[in-house]
Amino acid sequence: MSNSSLVNYTKISPNSNNPRNNTIKKITIHHCAGNASVETIGNIFAPTSRQASANYGIGSDGRVGMYVEEKNRAWTSSNAENDHQAITIEVANDGGAPDWHVSDAAMAKLIQLCVDICKRNGIAKLHYTGDASGNLTRHNMFAATTCPGPYLQGKFPYIASEVNKQLQGGTVEEPEKVEAVYHILDGTNVGRGTDKLIRYTGTSTGTNEYGFEVPIDRNGIAVTGVRYVGNSPIPVGGYVLSGHGEAGKWLYANINEGDLVGVYDGWVKVQKACCRTLDGVDTGRGTNQLIAYTKGRTGTNAYGFEVCIVDGVATSDAIYGNGNILVAEGTYVLSGHGTAGEWLYVHVKKGTRVEVNTQYGFINVKK
Ligand SMILES: [Zn+2]
Known part of the structure; x- marks a missing residue:
């Protein structure tokens, strides 16, 4: 196990279990509840009486401190099982209660540090589930604490999304491309x-x-x-x-x-x-319904708009008046009647990228 090359300052805390008793599978993000520099965080974790530490800390200036090496378990999240599996990170706040804002510099470095931790420890993806079952966890999942504070907590989905984009080699899938x-x-x-x-x-x-x-x-x-x-x-x-x-x-x-x-x-x-829930898959098309067809023929009459999706791209505009279209293997035909047909006509043109999700029953039209 190595440590991050992003570290600017090191002050090892005595408050740790050496070595950790599990492999690194998670990241737990905390807030400092104050505008602490990486040096100040080091001083806080230095006395044994404090009984607390973290693997890393990030100051509002974006500098990174290391207080417990990754091979060891830090005492951060009020949960030994979590911390034996997690790299824990304290992030300074450049604003106070109740929001506990975090600087853009610290946020950017936090994402960079998470990417680095995942890459070196073989974590393929950060899953933020909102509970302790995911591998991106929060202090307040384990203890009655405001940590990591509303501002940082609200950013957890964004942090996971940004880290995962970089882990996937920069491939950007909409709508994640759009900041939430x-x-x-x-x-x-x-x-x-x-x-x-x-x-x-x-x-x-x-x-x-x-x-x-x-x-x-x-x-x-x-x-x-x-x-x-x-x-x-x-x-x-x-x-x-x-x-x-x-x-x-x-x-x-x-x-x-x-x-x-x-x-x-x-x-x-x-x-x-630009998403819309399907009214059905491979089934009859009722009034104002949008149906996706994956095989055979659509069996539809001529009173609707239809469009073929091949390799995730519309091969034409949505066309009115055909019906009973043949669905080529591995492609989709979207068929809309009434208001659903008008919706298709407005949103799907030749060359439009369309994700058809038949498992959950929706389409995502990518502009
Ligand atoms: Zn905390």
């Missing part, structure tokens, strides 16, 4: 207070009309744009985001039809996309 925006979720199925953003599951939101709402379907796709309405119906298997005041304005400014929306650990994440 985040907003704190104030609750689920509770009353919507002033300036709050609430998620509603069930059948309808029960809200009054003085807010903005958007339905998110089972695939995390915004079914429509954001509307100034109340008591919205909730998509089956999905939810509705409802925002009042400032949260409503944020919804209106940040979510459009087809965007990808997720809820992670109390945060709403929005990625710009």
Whole structure:
């Protein structure tokens, strides 16, 4: 096991188990809850009375300190099992409570350090699952602590995505190419207070009309744009985001039809996309439905728009009036009736890249 060549300063802490009792499989990111330099972090971990340490620390200036060599287990996350498998990193905050902001320089270096750790330790990909089952973990998964703070915690999906892009040799898959925006979720199925953003599951939101709402379907796709309405119906298997005041304005400014929306650990994440859930795969095409066909003939009548997707690319515009198209092996035909047909016509042109996901039943049109 080696250490990172990104290290600018070393001050080894006595607070560690030497060597660790497991292989390195995880990364755990912490915050300092203060604007500590790499030297200050070293001083904090120096006394044995402190009973704490970390493998690495990053200052707001982007410099990296090492306090416990990677071959050893640092005492960082209130969880021996995690820390025996993890490289732990403390990140300085250039802003205080409640957000505990992190500088852009520290964030950039954190991503670089994670890439370096993964490469040297054979970690192929960072999986941020939002719980301890993933290999990118947080202190507050193991203890009642605010660490890593709301700002850094909201960045975990982004950090995993950026690290994975670099691990995959820079190949960029949309919509990850588009940076996500985040907003704190104030609750689920509770009353919507002033300036709050609430998620509603069930059948309808029960809200009054003085807010903005958007339905998110089972695939995390915004079914429509954001509307100034109340008591919205909730998509089956999905939810509705409802925002009042400032949260409503944020919804209106940040979510459009087809965007990808997720809820992670109390945060709403929005990625710009052009997605649509399929109404079926290899089945009959009903009114206003979008169906993907993978084999045989579509069996459709002429009253719809159809387009062939070969190697992830549309071979033509969506064409009206054909029907019963032959589906070549290894390709897809998308067939839309009514409003779904109009949607296809507007969004899929010759040469448009289209990801067809038959497992989850949606398409992602890449602009
Ligand atoms: Zn921590």
